[in-house]
Amino acid sequence: MTALLWLWWQGYVTVRLRGVGIERVLNGAAQAGVALFQVQRLTADVVLARIPARDFRRLRLLLRQAANGPRIHVTILDRHGFPFLLRQFSRRAFLAVGLGLSALALFYLANFVWFIEVVGADAMTVELIKAVVEETGLRSGVLRSSLDARRIEQRLLERLPHLAWAHVKNQGVRVEIQVMERESAELDAQGAGHVYAKRDGLITELLVLQGTPQVREGDTVRQDDLLISGMYYDRQGRRQFGAARGVVKARVWYQAVGEASLVRWEPQKTGRSHRQYRLTVGPFSIPLGRSYPRDNHLVSTKNWQLYLGQAMAPVSWTRINYEEVLWEAVPVPMTEAERTAYELAWESLLNQGVERDNVLEERRTVEYLTDAHGIRVTVQVEVLEDIGQFLGQ
Amino acid sequence: MRPAVRHNLKRKFAQTLDLPPSVVLDQAVIHILGDGEVQIVNHKGLVQYTAACVKARAVQGMIEVSGSELEIASFSAQQMKIRGRIRQVMLK
Incomplete structure (x- = not known):
């Protein structure tokens, strides 16, 4: 060799x-x-x-x-x-200079962190972890040598108590943050405490596993009312204070509002289009050509990413197409608008934690908004759910 | 002095002084690496080269390497390295 x-x-x-x-x-x-x-x-x-x-x-x-x-x-x-x-390059000096500069740029850019990935956490926690990590200074574009993995791990464990373990792995231009989340049972270790109502409701079923019931079936309760007390008397008649446990099912009401417009604005292409290119190197983006306002242009982009073998290099080339449009008002049929508003209202109900299968009764009210050319649908549902919430002392 | 007598004397001289016989007697050294490489040091010239057979002259006689897809990886006055699928190395 x-x-x-x-x-x-x-x-x-x-x-x-x-x-x-x-x-x-x-x-x-x-x-x-x-x-x-x-x-x-x-x-x-x-x-x-x-x-x-x-x-x-x-x-x-x-x-x-x-x-x-x-x-x-x-x-x-x-x-x-x-x-x-060398003889070949002497005839094509610019190619040689370009290659040399590219190699230098690659060597230089390889000193920075470009990709941060979180492994072992659910989607919501990933954003949270990235936010905490950013506080320590680790973000896309920082020098690799400035990374202090131990400090980042410590900060993560301090700031996010539901993490059981964290490990920061530096793999060239990519940093992988490996985490392990605690089991939920581990978090709320069952100490002494009471069961309170987490919502207003009408109690339909009460099953006490431990503790003393403070309400009866048919009672109406408000949020934070005491449902099952952790105080109870054991078989020897001694007063004890432990963890109240039980199931408290109640009829609960939810309400949500959805609105939809009776007018839809649709773009009509005028036939005029423009093109802009953009070269992106790491955090730097260089536009080639002018950009156009988005309020009267439809924008579509196509991106070409540079790959070095399996790894993605932080260099990309983007083509941006601007198509000029005029916005035209198109009337929306009443039934379609009502359906859209109803679906929006239900989306809001689902976000509040309502499950469609548990719905006992549903009421819908439709209002027309004459001033805003729209429609408003109010949906009220009655569901059966467990409203008990244990709070430790 | 007859060549056989001179050869015997050289051998005894090498044995007595514990010198490498390949140097004193000018003999070829053959290294075989698995079935993929043969190195001949101190050859006296290439006699025949095909993809199936390489023959080289040496003081001891003729060294014949046979196999398939044979290639001379390096060739100089002192040594040659043969690569390919080696099947047989013979000294004739």
């Missing part, structure tokens, strides 16, 4: 020897001090060999001097190595 590297550094040529008795030439060349590499027999009278470029003249002279025996022809098929590369 070292010999081949040295050969590449010196420059070498691939020669084709054609004729009968090539072995004689090879012996002669070796005796004259010409080293041969990767000698391959192609056919009965053709051999390929690699020799140092400076020895080629010597080889040709040898062949000319060898008067006795059949004649052997030698031809250069290819030239390889550093001197030839």
Whole structure:
């Protein structure tokens, strides 16, 4: 391998020897001090060999001097190595400069962190973890040498108590944050406490597993009312204070409002379009060409990302198309608007924690907003759910 | 002095002084690496080269390496390295 590297550094040529008795030439060349590499027999009278470029003249002279025996022809098929590369680049100076600059830029950019990934956490916690990590100074574009993995791990565990373990792994331009979340049972270790109502409701079912009930079936309770007390008397009649446990099912009411417009604005293309390009290198973005306002242009982008093998390089090229549009008001049918508003209202109910399967009764009220050309749908649902919430002391 | 006597004397001289016989007797040294590489040091010239057979001259006689897809990885006056699927190395 070292010999081949040295050969590449010196420059070498691939020669084709054609004729009968090539072995004689090879012996002669070796005796004259010409080293041969990767000698391959192609056919009965053709051999390929690699020799140092400076020895080629010597080889040709040898062949000319060898008067006795059949004649052997030698031809250069290819030239390889550093001197030839240098000669090529001397003809294309800008290419060489560009390659050199690219290599320098790559070396320089490789000193920074470009990608931060969180492994082992759910989607909501990922954002939270990234926010905490950002407080420590770790963000896309910081110097790799400025990273203090131990400090980031400590900060994560301090700020996010539901994390059981955190590990920051620096993998070149990518930082992987591995976390392990605590089990929920671990968090609220059941100490002594009471069960309170987490919502207003009408109690329909009460099952006490431990503690003393403070309400009865048919009672109406407000949020934070005491439902099951942790105080109870054991079999020996002694007063105890422990963790109240039980199921308190109640009819609960939820209300949500959804609004929809009776007018829809649709874009009509005028046929005029513009194009802008954008070169992005790490945190820097260089626009080529002017941009157009988005209120009267539809914007579509196409992105080309540079890959180095498996890794994604922080260099991308983006094409942005601007298509000029005029906005036209199109009337929306009443039924469609009502359906949209109803779905929005239900979306809000689902966000409040309502499950469709638990709904006992549903009421819908429709209002027309004459001033705003819209419709408002109010949905009230009655659901059956467990309203008990344990709070430790 | 006859060549056989001179050869015997050289051998005894090498044995007595614990010198490497390859140097004193000018004999070829053959290294075989698995079935993919043969290195011959101190050969006396290439006699035949095809993709199936490489013959080289040595003081001891003829060294014949046979196999398939044979290629001379490096060749100089002192040594040659043969690569390919080596099946047989014979000294004739």
